[in-house]
Amino acid sequence: MALNGEPSSSLNTTTTTTAKKNTVLISHGRQPWYGIDGRLLSDAFVIGIGGGSSSGKTTVARAIVEAMGSIPTVVIVSQDSFYKPHGPEELKLAFENKYDFDHPNSIDMPLFAECLTDLKACKQTNVPVYSFVQHQRLEETQYIYGAAIVIAEGIMALQDPALRATYDLKIFVQCDSDLMLARRIRRDVAERGRTVEGVLDQYLRFVKPAYDNFVLPSSKYADIIVPGAENSVAIDIIATHVKRKLAERGAHFRDRLAKPEMFLPKLECAEETVEESVKSLNLIVLPDAPQTQGIFTILRDKSTSKEDWIFYSDRLTTLLVERGSAQLPFKPHSVTTPTGTPVEGKVLAAHCVCGVSLVRSGTVLERGLRRVWQDVPLGTLLIQSDPSSGEPLLLHTMLPACLRSRCEAEKSWVFLLDSQIGTAAAAMMAIRVLLDHGVPQSHIIFLTFVVARKGGVRVLRKAFPHVHIVCGAVDEGLREARLPPADGEHKGRKIWMIEPGMGSIGDRYYL
Template sequence: MKRTQQEVTVLFFFLFLVVSHQCKSEPPLLRTSKRTIYTAGRPPWYNEHGAQSKEAFVIGLCGGSASGKTTVARKIIEALDVPWVVLLSMDSFYKVLSKEEQELAASNDYNFDHPDAFDFVLLSHTLRKLKQGKSVKIPVYDFTTHGRQKEWKIVYGASVIIFEGIMSFADKELLKLLDMKIFVDTDSDIRLVRRLRRDIMERGRDIEGVIKQYNKFVKPAFEQYIEPTMRLADIVVPRGGGNMVAIDLIVQHVHSQLEEVSLAAVILAALASAHQAQPLPQTLSVLENTPQVRGMHTIIRNKDTNRDEFIFYSKRLMRLLIERALSFLPSQVRVVQTPQGQDYEGRTFHGKRITGVSILRAGETMEPALRAVCKDVRIGKILIQTNQDTGEPELHYLRLPKDISEDHVILMDCTVSTGAAAMMAVRVLLDHDVQEDKILLVSLLMAEMGVHSVAYAFPQVKIITTAVDKKVNDLFHIIPGIGKQLDSDLTIRGGSIKCNLTLSYLI
């Protein structure tokens, strides 16, 4: 049976919310035979000023080659049950070999177990940015060609970073970034057997070459550079991943470091009081309240308006809203020649690109209006849901176009009440190095509270809307608000999973 676009959209969000709104007693992850998938969203990592409130917690894992560092890291991740954990391997930061060095590597005469084999400058820069909550690009090292692959891996949103490598404690700048230092101590014979298996099966090496390299470089490097750093460790884990007692102690310590009072009450209280007795900010632009605009608002706010009219006039307003937003983009003079051979002095966009980013769910309804006036515009998406237990907005998913840091970004949300979701979306863009003064937040309807919240946290973000309502009720709904909605309670009585889904007519 062929489904309509609306039915497909409803089904998609229903399935997503089923896994994202699990009860507290269930761990926030799904486990398959090959991977662990976290289904809980990331809570706010910033304060009411929009600045990062706490850096990510970094665990450094050091140990000899094939000592079980990655196994320990994965078991820590599984035991933590904390969403948004990043595993960063030092193997990704080997230097790119020259032609002569590649020839040495092919004959197993290049020392990969020396500090000079690693790009510590790039490694420190990457780990520092990740600790600060920024989006980073991780190189993917190819052990067959001994070079970096063309495509780099993008990592973002870490609450906990587990950094593992043979030289994790060898650099002073790296040591300053580590909040917990763990040394994995495994018998040398076991490490040799593991290295033989790994290098032969995963890296296409022959047994003679592996043994030659082990005796010539690996073992001396361990004794000279790696084993002495054991004294720097906070915890030494004998027997690697099989030592569950040590892993449990590590997990308990990490949990104690991560425990803190929920930011929800603090942020909401700050948002609620930030705008009291304050005039609307200068960064706000409201569509001129012409009789036409007033008439369309009358229709979409009317509880008796039918579905078709609600959609039609909402889309008309969105088109006007996007056109208004485009007028705030930078422009420059451009002279063109008319068909009559005369010069015409006009203007053109002065920037690299325009990118639209929707705050799902409702922000997606504004995409057609943006596409209608911006040809070939790139679109990104950020899914933010409110946690029913804590009241916090949570980041569940994001997909942003490449090199968005150079773009002017139109951030779209259909309505903004408290501004909590909009603040999180702006923070995500800033973490991806988008300039604050290049972000335009557009919304069909906003509450004064939401306007002040965003402007207070991000004073350079331009805010454009068709109307601003004064009040927000106890449920943080805009009053008087916008018109008709389609309410659909979808409940699954399987286990303890329940899902209440409210869909706007605009979807």
């Protein structure tokens, strides 16, 4: 999952993206962090790593990640990003190596704690970016979301009570003082444009006293003290502990989504008519007009050519978008016609309208969305099934800019695009992502071609009753099937097919 705009990784590789001091480690995807009721089930596992300057805190963090093997998405957040903005006098002292960057007061601890609290609660956050060359916090921020493991490292990472309250595990890295000084000289000269004389002066004036007065005393709060960054025994113990804790937080319920009677024992959908199901599920369905029936007849026909299929699916999307647009807020607005006559009309009252599609079947609806809403900002979510468990995995997040800030997201309206709702596993994960960013349920308009009325949509409605679901047709139910076995598999992965359905919509559109 690319959390800061980089391409996503494949299922079995781990890549790294870095923005200044903060690192996002990308792996095989993020499993559900919520329950079948849609509510937060488990928060992110947060590790705090403290220690002296150049003691090897980042090295320990990376070693823990490597020792875990196959991992979910991890983010390493550095305390160095949270230095306070500096005024002219402070900047002058900083360039003269006379500003104390090693005192707790130099760090914006409340903002640091706020960002960690958001990440722990599985929400998005925007981490400040600090330039050591300019000695200043920059205007830009780094957007981060979706980490199952958060590692916070810094010399004061264990010193502040608010920070310690967010940690599930606290680590202190011990290191010889001479070695820390040697590493600091090499780093500051090579990466931060300092002179050896300036580094030594700052070390004696600020770094050493801060270590003695603040950093070393904070080691008493650590759960584990690691003597040396290369201590493989300590790293293995920590990695084993973290893996066990993550396993305890796993959520598995796709089978229950495919068979909602397991979750809703009083369900009597088999006895409902389609009209009764539409009403009970609070679905917005396109009128059963001859035009709609004709489009669906063409789209359901397996002999329809690719060119015709694309043309009529775009037509269907346009109808869905127009129907969904009726859920947007409008306010009175006065205009003057070319004849000079004043007319009372309506104008859109939404702060921002954007689209988010589920790759790749949801991207089928993007062209139709653009036909109705020109230049609409678009984002994507890549959600695929875990080959072993069948549970959904969030592999990639690329949301429009208006959703990356919570205060903006709270005022935005989102067209969420997916071609069908069967088990609703991907739909539930996509809605949960938007809610984590601050988008209200009532501001989400889910557009889809087909809904299986006996499938997971019933659980989805119970979890998110205020989301608007706009569909073209309501089909009967789901049929369990298996894909052909892949290399090394004993049997193929289990899937559920909507019947009568429209087949694999993404394949029919793109292949």
